[in-house]
Amino acid sequence: MVSFIPSKQLTNPQTVLPEQLVEALAHETPLAFQNVEPFRRKSALADGSQKFLLRNQEGKPVAVAHWASPYAPHSVREAIARVNSAKQAVGASLAPHILGPVGHGNVQGSSFGVFQYQYPLSENKFFWPVQRAQITPHLLQFLQEVARVTQVPVPTSEIETKFAAPLQHLSLMEEVPGEIRTAAAQALCRLERGLWAPRYVLMHGDFWKGNVLLTQKQPPEPKFVLIDWAGSKVQGYAIFDLIRMAASFKVKPKRLGENVAAHCQILGCDIRDAKSYLLAAGGHFALNLGCFPLERFVCMMQASVKDLDKALAATEVN
CATH class of the missing domain: 3.90.1200 (Aminoglycoside 3'-phosphotransferase; Chain: A, domain 2)
Structure with a gap:
């Protein structure tokens, strides 16, 4: 059974993780997680989406969730579509090098995607x-x-x-x-x-x-x-x-x-x-x-x- 902490207060006091998103992550993610926290991996360009790190019971990272900004609610869904198009274009031998989602959906009108954690x-x-x-x-x-x-x-x-x-x-x-x-x-x-x-x-x-x-x-x-x-x-x-x-x-x-x-x-x-x-x-x-x-x-x-x-x-x- 997946355990999680709903409505966790994040580092940014103006940002609260909605319980609906936590529930959706638990439902859509095949990876068991115990905790959700803001994710701050360095990026060359900000796409406006919020990113969250999902950790298992041992505290190890298992996934990263991307939740689209309400100002661009379809951005994550569109990004996932581009991932799928890229995978199809390169074929089976190269597709594993393109990281695709393990789950995706929509919460509060904004799309989200969950990606298995990989190491920088x-x-x-x-x-x-x-x-x-x-x-x-x-x-x-x-x-x-x-x-x-x-x-x-x-x-x-x-x-x-x-x-x-x-x-x-x-x-x-x-x-x-x-x-x-x-x-x-x-x-x-x-x-x-x-x-x-x-x-x-x-x-x-x-x-x-x-x-x-x-x-x-x-x-x-x-x-x-x-x-x-x-x-x-x-x-x-x-x-x-x-x-x-x-x-x-x-x-x-x-x-x-x-x-x-x-x-x-x-x-x-x-x-x-x-x-x-x-x-x-x-x-x-x-x-x-x-x-x-x-x-x-x-x-x-x-x-x-x-x-x-x-x-x-x-x-x-x-």
């Missing part, structure tokens, strides 16, 4: 480099396989809205450096001249250390899952996840360049169009910033383009 990567300055060296090859291989199994040609009818328009928008943004605007204009020119025929791939959209978890504390080899698929796109932009992952995991330029070349081979494109994909992704995000600060977007694009240029230079590919 180390923050210890001595252990993290070792752990990073262990897991990085697996992440790079995963990204290559995702590109391989999800890449499809972009229909001619979608080229304008999904690639030309984002590139044109980025090329005209006064807030970004001139070299990025020029590169976006050059990518648009290659697209319009038929020198680059883009393909869709599954894109996570926020591939960084905080969204990579381990399925157990000390596995014989890194067994990871990816979380936070709310901003993912099955018909997404290639290269972007690779560049962002490489920055977060400190992948050396030469190694990154070799992986960029491998992705371009999978995509059947010229190596120079790695930047075309990256800039198209940037244009897409620029058109859909929402609450994302413009200054952070500009910094992200500057860093990403710089990292890609260094990677291509390190592998003597231009």
Whole structure:
């Protein structure tokens, strides 16, 4: 029998865990839990949902519950739908690396989802480099396989809205450096001249250390899952996840360049169009910033383009 503490007062005095949510969690979660507490795992972007940690009788974490904000009541449900779409896109062999819910539902008009607890990567300055060296090859291989199994040609009818328009928008943004605007204009020119025929791939959209978890504390080899698929796109932009992952995991330029070349081979494109994909992704995000600060977007694009240029230079590919 599942035991729990209803209506537990949380750390934030303005937030009280509703008894209906506790009851729903007990009903929808196959994992027995004894206590519920606010969860504060570091996140790159706040999605507005509240997060709660579920612990068992021994005090060990067993699950994390996400409860949507009343201002965006369907956000968790929509995020779960994107998780399911991503799993379907990658197929059975890669789907286990995408963390799906063990339960979900609706309380007080807001959706919620429950996810089995997984372990964050180390923050210890001595252990993290070792752990990073262990897991990085697996992440790079995963990204290559995702590109391989999800890449499809972009229909001619979608080229304008999904690639030309984002590139044109980025090329005209006064807030970004001139070299990025020029590169976006050059990518648009290659697209319009038929020198680059883009393909869709599954894109996570926020591939960084905080969204990579381990399925157990000390596995014989890194067994990871990816979380936070709310901003993912099955018909997404290639290269972007690779560049962002490489920055977060400190992948050396030469190694990154070799992986960029491998992705371009999978995509059947010229190596120079790695930047075309990256800039198209940037244009897409620029058109859909929402609450994302413009200054952070500009910094992200500057860093990403710089990292890609260094990677291509390190592998003597231009």
